[in-house]
Amino acid sequence: xxxxLSPERDRELDEILKRYPTKMAACIPALHxxxxxxxxISEEVIAWVSxxxxxxxxxxxxxxxxxxxxxxxxxxxHQLWVCRTLPCALRGAGEVLEHCEKRLGIKPGETTADGKxxxxxxxxxxxxxxxxxxxxxKEYYENLTLEQVDRILDKLQS
Amino acid sequence: MLKRTNYLTKVYGLPNxxxxxxxxxxxxxxxxxxxxxxxxxxxxxxxxxxxxxxxxRGGAGFPMGVKWSFMKPHPTKPAYLVLNADEGEPGTHKDxxxxxxxxxxxxxxxxxxxxxIGAHVAYIYVRDELHLSKERxxxxxxxxxxxxxxxxxxxxxxxxxxxxVHTGAGAYICGEETSLLNSLxxxxxxxxxxxPFPAQAGAFGCPTTVNNLETIAAVPSAFxxxxxxxxxxxxxxxxxDGGVRLxxxxxHVKNPGxxxxxxxxxxxxxxxxxxxxxxxxxxxxxxxxxGSSTPVLRAEEVVNAPDEKSPLHPWHGKSVLDVPLGxxxxxxxxxxxxxxxxxxxxxxxxxxxxxxxxxxxxxxESCGQCTPCREGxxxxxxxxxxxxxxxxxxxELNELHDIANNIMGNTICAFxxxxxxxxxxxxxxFRKEFEAYVRGERSGKHxxxxxxxxx
Ligand SMILES: NC(=O)C1=CN([C@@H]2O[C@H](COP(=O)(O)OP(=O)(O)OC[C@H]3O[C@@H](n4cnc5c(N)ncnc54)[C@H](O)[C@@H]3O)[C@@H](O)[C@H]2O)C=CC1
Ligand SMILES: Cc1cc2nc3c(=O)[nH]c(=O)nc-3n(C[C@H](O)[C@H](O)[C@H](O)COP(=O)(O)O)c2cc1C
Ligand code: SF4
Ligand code: FES
Numbered sequence: 241x242x243x244x245l246s247p248e249r250d251r252e253l254d255e256i257l258k259r260y261p262t263k264m265a266a267c268i269p270a271l272h273x274x275x276x277x278x279x280x281i282s283e284e285v286i287a288w289v290s291x292x293x294x295x296x297x298x299x300x301x302x303x304x305x306x307x308x309x310x311x312x313x314x315x316x317x318h319q320l321w322v323c324r325t326l327p328c329a330l331r332g333a334g335e336v337l338e339h340c341e342k343r344l345g346i347k348p349g350e351t352t353a354d355g356k357x358x359x360x361x362x363x364x365x366x367x368x369x370x371x372x373x374x375x376x377x378k379e380y381y382e383n384l385t386l387e388q389v390d391r392i393l394d395k396l397q398s
Numbered sequence: 399m400l401k402r403t404n405y406l407t408k409v410y411g412l413p414n415x416x417x418x419x420x421x422x423x424x425x426x427x428x429x430x431x432x433x434x435x436x437x438x439x440x441x442x443x444x445x446x447x448x449x450x451x452x453x454x455r456g457g458a459g460f461p462m463g464v465k466w467s468f469m470k471p472h473p474t475k476p477a478y479l480v481l482n483a484d485e486g487e488p489g490t491h492k493d494x495x496x497x498x499x500x501x502x503x504x505x506x507x508x509x510x511x512x513x514x515i516g517a518h519v520a521y522i523y524v525r526d527e528l529h530l531s532k533e534r535x536x537x538x539x540x541x542x543x544x545x546x547x548x549x550x551x552x553x554x555x556x557x558x559x560x561x562x563v564h565t566g567a568g569a570y571i572c573g574e575e576t577s578l579l580n581s582l583x584x585x586x587x588x589x590x591x592x593x594p595f596p597a598q599a600g601a602f603g604c605p606t607t608v609n610n611l612e613t614i615a616a617v618p619s620a621f622x623x624x625x626x627x628x629x630x631x632x633x634x635x636x637x638x639d640g641g642v643r644l645x646x647x648x649x650h651v652k653n654p655g656x657x658x659x660x661x662x663x664x665x666x667x668x669x670x671x672x673x674x675x676x677x678x679x680x681x682x683x684x685x686x687x688x689g690s691s692t693p694v695l696r697a698e699e700v701v702n703a704p705d706e707k708s709p710l711h712p713w714h715g716k717s718v719l720d721v722p723l724g725x726x727x728x729x730x731x732x733x734x735x736x737x738x739x740x741x742x743x744x745x746x747x748x749x750x751x752x753x754x755x756x757x758x759x760x761x762x763e764s765c766g767q768c769t770p771c772r773e774g775x776x777x778x779x780x781x782x783x784x785x786x787x788x789x790x791x792x793x794e795l796n797e798l799h800d801i802a803n804n805i806m807g808n809t810i811c812a813f814x815x816x817x818x819x820x821x822x823x824x825x826x827x828f829r830k831e832f833e834a835y836v837r838g839e840r841s842g843k844h845x846x847x848x849x850x851x852x853x
Contacts, residue, residue, distance in 0.1 A: 259562045261476075261602050267584030268567055272526070295584075306586040306765075309526055309568030325488045326690065326755045327741050330649040332852030363570060363759050364488040364690075365527055368648035368739070369655045372852070378529040385853045 688736025
């Protein structure tokens, strides 16, 4: 199915374009808008962005594949990232990840069978002073205990 | 010397402390920008800024005022200010607190800096994950525009300034300034060769100053107290390392966090006074002083600087924990100040597991343009894997040196050094532990990274 940004988001893109001297500079912001709407970046999304910003599809595709936060495949309704890098690991990120794996029955990179949660690991998310931490969609949860992790998972699964 | 200050952090934690009323009431917000724009010429601002001795807070410690002075008006091209808020260096968590808790200091800093370097637009490049940071910056920009502090005529001065928040999409390398510029332009975030430096050809091919977000947020305080006075707040002002800055501490301390102090704090003060000491009152084992790219220090190391000309000479024979955290002092110790956020490890931490964790990070984040970095970071990680599995031979352990040395100096950007230097640092400081793994006396099964169990 061909993709198009909703009229509201498309107006937002018009505003974004005014901030830069080139159309190309809106490439990453435009892809974010598309992903917010569509959940992932499909070939159709790439075609639409390339058309809207007058960029070769290969350019847009090159951008999509460079950045880890652009999903090149559909993902779960919620995405959960456990920061695994050293400062978090020193404060129990390993236990947090293990706990999530056990409760969800999946490994990082996988999505629960009901399509609700995609589990991921993240590299340092600038919260080392409030470690361990996880990010769920656009929210940070910091200074976690396993009990708090349970509560977050309960809410996501309900 | 521990001297806590609250120029940037006074509004931290106040109710609605991130909004304009608090900023104006508590720290006389925007009075400085008004005075600078209405009473000084851009040249005067740059000359004054140099006296603040603000060393770049992004990790390399380049003097801010000197960088500003590289900006020369171009006959046809506009100039840009770009703020680096990618904050991806493992162990770094300071810029985020400014964006969330005092975003107006950033906006006011942008106004002064744009005026000084001849730019009319500042782009703040924030890593995508920091949604609250972006929201707070945008709302500060909106508030400042509504008051006329930002826009076509800030404080009535005919000098338009606009501030825009831009975001990446998850790539550590985009913190490297030329990669960041490519990303801002809508390209893959691959670093460019330097020179040309951004001051010559930066954003959209135009003269650009790239500064860390904290560097720019420090500008209003410096001009408020007077740049020279600001510099003198530092205990190592004589080393051209001035002012106050944010000190972060994380890992095995009881009270991790971000603290504002005059430059000159030592690691001992950061760990024990600000950080509250080590979890479980364990002895200190090792510290990564300023982000994962800075080589690790062991707790028992002693300063060796017999040469009277060395900036470190006054601490000759003393513990490395008693050296003031400064750009040149820590370079002298064979490591780096980096982002001034220390990662603390207690006795009992397995250094090979820590090494493995970091090498996994670098392998994941190499952008892949340069063969020594792409392949080398993969090899370093594979050897770390073999060490933990107990299948690494002495030859392979020795190869670590060659791999790391082969990265140094052979890459487009400093990511290569940022991978090789900490790798070599771990090898040098923990040689005995590495060998114990090779001989099978230690194994990954019992490797621990936490000091106390997670409740
Ligand atoms: N904050 C963070 O999250 C991270 C920080 N880093 C830090 O980044 C540092 C390396 O950064 P680089 O930008 O590669 O260092 P660099 O030494 O090449 O440059 C530092 C700054 O000074 C400017 N500069 C240097 N020499 C110049 C010249 N001759 N003319 C004009 N401008 C000049 C550069 O443009 C840059 O803005 C490392 O020391 C590391 O600590 C590394 C990773 C992450
Ligand atoms: C791999 C790599 C990542 C970097 N990441 C950041 C970053 O996240 N934030 C930052 O301010 N500087 C980062 N830097 C340093 C920048 O290239 C640049 O030196 C800095 O933004 C200049 O600002 P300053 O002079 O105010 O410190 C990084 C450098 C490298 C090599
Ligand atoms: S050194 Fe590494 S990160 Fe930097 S450009 Fe080369 S491959 Fe990319
Ligand atoms: S290591 Fe997890 S937030 Fe920095």
